[in-house]
Amino acid sequence: MKRVVLGLAVLCGAAALAVAADTAGTVAKEPFATVDLSYTSKYIWRGFDKLDDVGAWQPSVDLDLGSGFSANLWMSYAGGSGDGIGIYPDGSRVNATEYNYTLAYSGTVNESCPWKTDYMVGWRYYDFIDMPSRDADLQEAFVTAEMPRLFDGGIVPHAAVFQMWPSQGDGLHRDFSGTIYLVGFNYSFALDQAPSLPLTFSWDIVYNDGVGGRGVDHDWSHMVWGLSTAMTCPFTGAKVVPAIYFQNSFEDTVNTEDELWGGISYSFAF
Numbered sequence: 509m510k511r512v513v514l515g516l517a518v519l520c521g522a523a524a525l526a527v528a529a530d531t532a533g534t535v536a537k538e539p540f541a542t543v544d545l546s547y548t549s550k551y552i553w554r555g556f557d558k559l560d561d562v563g564a565w566q567p568s569v570d571l572d573l574g575s576g577f578s579a580n581l582w583m584s585y586a587g588g589s590g591d592g593i594g595i596y597p598d599g600s601r602v603n604a605t606e607y608n609y610t611l612a613y614s615g616t617v618n619e620s621c622p623w624k625t626d627y628m629v630g631w632r633y634y635d636f637i638d639m640p641s642r643d644a645d646l647q648e649a650f651v652t653a654e655m656p657r658l659f660d661g662g663i664v665p666h667a668a669v670f671q672m673w674p675s676q677g678d679g680l681h682r683d684f685s686g687t688i689y690l691v692g693f694n695y696s697f698a699l700d701q702a703p704s705l706p707l708t709f710s711w712d713i714v715y716n717d718g719v720g721g722r723g724v725d726h727d728w729s730h731m732v733w734g735l736s737t738a739m740t741c742p743f744t745g746a747k748v749v750p751a752i753y754f755q756n757s758f759e760d761t762v763n764t765e766d767e768l769w770g771g772i773s774y775s776f777a778f
Contacts, residue, residue, distance in 0.1 A: 542570040542777040550769035551584060551604075552755060554670075554688055555714060555730040555762040559601055563587035580610040607635040627653040633675070645675035646684060654694075662696040672719050686718030710734040716762055729762040730755050746776040 544567065550557060551564040568582040586601035612630030629651050636644035654666035670688040674681040692712030698705060716729040736751035752770040757763035 540572050540777055542572075542775055544568045544570070544773050544775040546771060546773035547587070548769060548771035550767060551586075552732075552753070552767055552769060554719065555716065555755065555757065556720065557763055557765075557767060558604060559586050559588075560590070562590065562601060576614045578610075578612050578614065580608075580612070582608040582610070603636070603638050605636065605638050607637055609633045609635065622657045623655065624657045625653050625655050627651065640679070642676045643679035643681060646672055646681060647675055648672040663693055664696075665691075665693045667691045670719075681721075683721045684719065686716065686720070686724070688719050689715040689717065705737055705739070708734075708736050708738075710736070720762065724761045725759055728758050730757045732756075744776065746774055749773045749775070 546566045546568070547563060548566060549563045550561055551559045551566075564587055565585045566583065568580060571579045573579060584604075584606040586604055588601060590601050610630055610632045612628050614626070614628045616624065616626050618624045630649070632648050632650065634646040634648075635641070639645075648670050650668065650670045652666065652668040654664055656664050658665060668688075668690040670690075672688070673685040690712055692710065695709045697707055697709070699707065711731065711733055713731040714729050715727070716724060717726050718724055732753055732755045734751060734753045736749055739748045740746070741748060750770070750772045753768070755763070755767040757766050
C-alpha cells in the first residue's frame with residue numbers, strides 16, 4: 509500500500525509540474541480542496557449492499573490540481589459492528605473499512621454546440637486497510653460523460669463505464685474482474701411552493717458484466733431512483749445536500765432485495 513500512496517504523490521506532483529510548465533510566464537492557479545463529510549443510512553455500491561443494512565460515515569477530500577487534473581481521497585467507516593459481513597464470510601464490518609484513491613482528468617468536447625459533452629477519465633484504487641491487500645484490494649479505470657445541452661428543461665443524460673480488476677491476481681478477489689456499464693439522467697427543477705429550493709431527480713440503470721466474482725450474472729443488475737436538494741449554510745457558506753434513493757434489484761447475484769436509503773453531506777471548499 510505504501511507503493512500506491514507514493515505513486516499517488518508522484519503523479520500529483522507530475523500533474524502540478526505539467527500545469528506550471530503550461531502556464532509559464534503567468535501567475536499559476538493555486539490548487540484548492542473540497543472537504544465533504546457524509547453519512548449514508550446504507551452503503552450501496554454498484555447495487556451491492558456492502559454492510560447489510562448498516563450505515564456508514566464517508567468523508568472525502570477532493571484536490572483540484574488545475575488544467576483538468578484532480579485527485580481524491582474517499583473513506584468509508586461502518587456505522588455499526590457485526591460479524592459475517594465484509595470481504596470474508598467470517599469477517600466483520602470493521603474489515604469493510606475502505607479508503608479509495610482516485611486520479612482523474614476532466615474536459616469538454618463540442619463546447620459550442622448542443623452535443624457538448626463533459627467527460628472524466630481516471631483510475632481508482634480500493635484499499636481495505638484492515639485486510640491483506642493481496643486478498644481484498646481492487647483497482648478500476650473509468651470514463652464518465654454527461655451532455656448538459658442535449659435537452660431543454662433541466663434534463664441532463666449521462667453514462668459511465670468502470671473496468672475493474674483485483675490489485676493482485678492470486679488472492680480471494682482473483683475472480684472479481686469485470687465491467688460495469690451505467691446510463692441515466694438527472695432532472696433539475698423547483699416546486700412552485702419553494703422556488704428557491706433546487707431539487708434534482710436522478711435515474712440510473714446498470715449492467716454488470718461479471719463484477720463481483722464467478723457467481724455474478726452478466727446481466728442488467730439494478731436501477732436506482734434518487735431525489736436530492738442543496739442548501740447553503742447561512743453562517744459558514746458550506747453546502748448541505750440531503751438525498752434519498754430507491755433501488756430496484758433485478759437479480760439475486762448482486763442483491764437479493766430492493767433497497768431504500770438516505771444520506772446527507774456537508775461540504776466546504778478552500
